[in-house]
Amino acid sequence: xxxxxxxxxxxxxxxxxxxxxxxxxxxxxxxxxxxxxxxxxxxxxxxxxxxxxxxxxxxxxxxxxxxxxxxxxxxxxxxxxxxxxxxxxxxxxxxxxxxxxxxx
Amino acid sequence: xxxxxxxxxxxxxxxxxxxxxxxxxxxxxxxxxxxxxxxxxxxxxxxxxxxxxxxxxxxxxxxxxxxxxxxxxxxxxxxxxxxxxxxxxxxxxxxxxxxxxxxxxxxxxxxxxxxxxxxxxxxxxxxxxxxxxxxxxxxxxxxxxxxxxxxxxxxxxxxxxxxxxxxxxxxxxxxxxxxxxxxxxxxxxxxxxxxxxxx
Ligand SMILES: [Zn+2]
Numbered sequence: 001x002x003x004x005x006x007x008x009x010x011x012x013x014x015x016x017x018x019x020x021x022x023x024x025x026x027x028x029x030x031x032x033x034x035x036x037x038x039x040x041x042x043x044x045x046x047x048x049x050x051x052x053x054x055x056x057x058x059x060x061x062x063x064x065x066x067x068x069x070x071x072x073x074x075x076x077x078x079x080x081x082x083x084x085x086x087x088x089x090x091x092x093x094x095x096x097x098x099x100x101x102x103x104x
Numbered sequence: 105x106x107x108x109x110x111x112x113x114x115x116x117x118x119x120x121x122x123x124x125x126x127x128x129x130x131x132x133x134x135x136x137x138x139x140x141x142x143x144x145x146x147x148x149x150x151x152x153x154x155x156x157x158x159x160x161x162x163x164x165x166x167x168x169x170x171x172x173x174x175x176x177x178x179x180x181x182x183x184x185x186x187x188x189x190x191x192x193x194x195x196x197x198x199x200x201x202x203x204x205x206x207x208x209x210x211x212x213x214x215x216x217x218x219x220x221x222x223x224x225x226x227x228x229x230x231x232x233x234x235x236x237x238x239x240x241x242x243x244x245x246x247x248x249x250x251x252x253x254x255x256x257x258x259x260x261x262x263x264x265x266x267x268x269x270x271x272x273x274x275x276x277x278x279x280x281x282x283x284x285x286x287x288x289x290x291x292x293x294x295x296x297x298x299x300x301x302x303x
Contacts, residue, residue, distance in 0.1 A: 053138075053184055
């Protein structure tokens with residue numbers, strides 16, 4: 001048996017498609033903080049191990065698990081317990097864009 | 105030298121093979137991994153069984169090698185749907201390791217170097233159903249496949265056969281492991297196709 005030269009993972013952009021199925025926004029652009037070491041960075045900077053029964057996204061600073069996503073035939077399971085919080089960029093709220101009727 | 109894999113068309117000996125529902129046959133040995141591959145030097149390697157009342161039984165690598173070994177040939181069924189038949193291993197039966205362990209716990213949480221965990225009933229580890237294996241196909245077990253040693257419990261889906269095994273914690277209450285807390289079935293019997301929670 002030969003061993004791979006290095007561990008096989010992709011960057012966090014590999015989460016974009018699977019997470020788009022669940023969230024209305026692109027979560028890979030969100031900023032997150034690792035529970036284990038406190039490192040902050042975009043979800044896209046995580047290390048995603050996908051040769052597994054699910055997607056396992058690990059912190060690039062400490063290798064601990066930040067996010068897990070399992071896609072079954074009828075459900076998805078999302079585990080964010082390794083994430084302190086996600087800061088998700090959204091369009092500014094309450095700014096009239098002219099597409100809706102103004103106040104009466 | 106043929107460049108066309110015979111696997112594309114199946115081999116005559118594949119015919120008549122009965123696989124668990126939803127599985128297909130492979131002839132290579134796919135490597136699945138949920139994280140970096142741990143590298144554990146043998147002089148620091150240790151295997152432990154922790155009982156429910158706080159006692160720990162430990163084996164160094166040298167002590168494991170000194171125990172009587174067995175050479176099970178078993179079929180593997182991965183929850184990602186591949187099955188590999190007739191795999192040849194060498195290792196120590198869990199019956200041997202449990203011989204001097206006093207416990208009435210019903211549940212086991214297997215833990216690995218690198219942080220992986222998986223749970224199963226203690227009875228699924230005993231009576232010739234599980235081994236700590238350190239050789240595959242006559243060679244020392246490669247790190248990619250869980251070396252220096254992994255659990256082998258082939259009657260359950262392969263995620264239960266924890267790679268890089270470090271120990272077994274005996275518990276009075278069931279404590280779901282890494283995949284069991286993320287949607288996968290708590291028991292994982294391939295013949296009943298217990299892939300996901302609720303299957
Ligand atoms: Zn971290």
